[in-house]
Amino acid sequence: MPRFTHLLAPLRGAVVAWIMVLAAGTAGANCPDDAPLPTRSAPPEQARTELRTLVRHAIDHSPQAGVTRLLAEAALDDTAEARAARAPQASLNASVGPSLSRSAGHTDSSAAHGGVSLNVSQLLWDGGRTDRLVDWRDRLADAARFGDLSNREALALSTVSLALERSRFRQQVLVYGQYVRKMQCLAGALEQIVAADRGRLSELVQVRKSLQQAELSRTQTESQLRQVEVRLRRLVGDTLPGADDWSTLLSAVPDVTGLQVEALRSAEIAQLDASAAAAQQFARSVEASHQPRVSWTGGANAASGFGGTIGTNHSKGLSFGLAISIPLIDQGIAAASAAAKKRAQAAVLQREEALQARRTRIAEVHEQTTSSFDRAQRVGAVLRDSERLRDFTLQQWQQLGRRSLFDVMAAESDHYGLRISLVNALHDGQQMNAILLSLGRGVQEWLQ
Incomplete structure (x- = not known):
């Protein structure tokens, strides 16, 4: 039999090679192809409705939204209080107890003395100070109302951004899951090859290493997904939304010129406008505070005393007339007026600064949005070439010798890395679009 060993060696090598070809072929035939990500694209109107409902739930669920709403309502009450200063005012006073008085060396006493008085007055003229205070409170109420809208807009943007971020990680998990299954399939094929040829063991170790790295990436992404969901x-x-894809709503980049115009309509700029107007009205009220005050007054009083040196005594009185108050010397009025005017000017400049910053931010985010979608388009083109390259590399590896396993794994890693880059580029563009809408007319108005 030993003399036939040299005849069996080539046969054994052919069998091993045939097993390796079958295993490599099985790797290409049985490994799952990259199926489209199983997300359901909702129709635009349905997606808009779902997002609008999600934002409404966020506003209803937010304590901060309740805080700003109550502050806006409180500002309206402050305005009503300031306006009531022009209405008639009435007060009732009463007193009871013993009394003692001394006049011109004569002392009078009463064991029990009681009195009651009714005073009524109404402001007639004060140089417009009260009207300016009402206007000041009214503008502050507008600022509080726009502050509430601005807070709701920020909450809407955060909700939409988190929903898109959740969609990003969901799709990344799916991509990494496909990558894991691909590496598992290659590892299975290599196990068959190594069983026939122990010299290929290093390739199996390399595949298992890539498999572990893919599983680690998937696990980390799942953790990020859970954090976003929290x-x-x-x-x-x-109650979180389903797996619908809302990206169709945010795929078109708005015109930057229109956004610059819409920035004037934003709640934040309107709030600063109202604050600046309030500061101007307050400065005018301070200027008017040194004007004379004229009001009409009326009063009625009754008093009774019992015991003591006076004995029983009853008195009544009635009065009506005008009350005039003329400020003569107030050393601080000039400084108070100057301070109020400077605060009003500062509020105007603050509004201008915020508007310029907002318009600059719009231009910057618009460029980032355009760049993100352009990057997504270019990555998509590279991804198509990557798909062809990985197919060719896998076929050549199956032919044993024309390509190494390391080439196959490099092609797979590059392909799935590009798919992750595509997911990121698309979601970056969608999130930037949401920010653009918020900087312009607002996400809430757009959802309507």
Whole structure:
């Protein structure tokens, strides 16, 4: 039999090679192809309705939204209080107890003395100070109302951004899951090859290493997804939206010129406008505070005393007339007026600064949005070439010798890395679009 060993060696090598070809072929035939991500694209109107509902839940669920709403209502009450200063005022006073008085060396006493008085007055003229205070409170109420709208807009943007971030990580998990399954399939094929040829063991170790790295990436992304869902639940409650894809709503980049115009309509700029107007009205009220005050007054009083040196005594009185108050010397009025005017000017400049910063931010984010979608388009083109390259590399590896396993794994890693880059580029563009809408007319108005 030993004399036939040299005849069996080539046969054994052919069998091993045939097993390796079958295993490599099985790797290409049985490994799952990259199926489209199983997300359902909702129709635009349905997606808009779902997002609008999600934002409404966030606003209803937010304590901060309740805070700004109550502050806006309190500002309206302050305005009503300031306006009531022009209405008639009435007060009732009463007193009871013993009394003692001394006049011109004569002392009078009463064991029990009681009195009651009714005073009525109404401001007639004060140089416009009260009207300016009412206007000041009215503008502050507008600022509080716009502050409430601005807070709601920020909450809406956070909700939409978190929903898109959740969609990003959901799709990344799916991509990494496909990558894991691909590496598992290659590892299975290599196990068959190594069983026939122990010299290929290093390739199996390399595949298992790539498999572990893919599983690690998937696990980390799943953790990031859970963290985003925790933050989203804090905003909207425990009920999270389904797996619908809302990206169609935010795929078109708005015109930057229109956004610059819409920035004037934003709640934040309107709040600063109202604050500046309030500061101007307050400065005018301070200027008017040194004007004379004229009001009419009326009063009625009755008093009774019993015992003591006076004995029983009853008195009544009635009065009506005008009360005039003329400020003569107030050393601080000039400084107070100058300070109020400077604060009003500062509020105007603050509004201008905020508007310029907002318009600069719009231009910057618009460029980032355009760049993100352009990057997504270019990555998509590279991804198509990557798909062809990985197919060719896998086929050549199956032919044993024309490509190494390391080439196959490099092609797979590059392909799935590009798919992750595509997901990121698309979601970056969508989130930047949401920010652009918020900087312009607002996400809430757009959702309407």
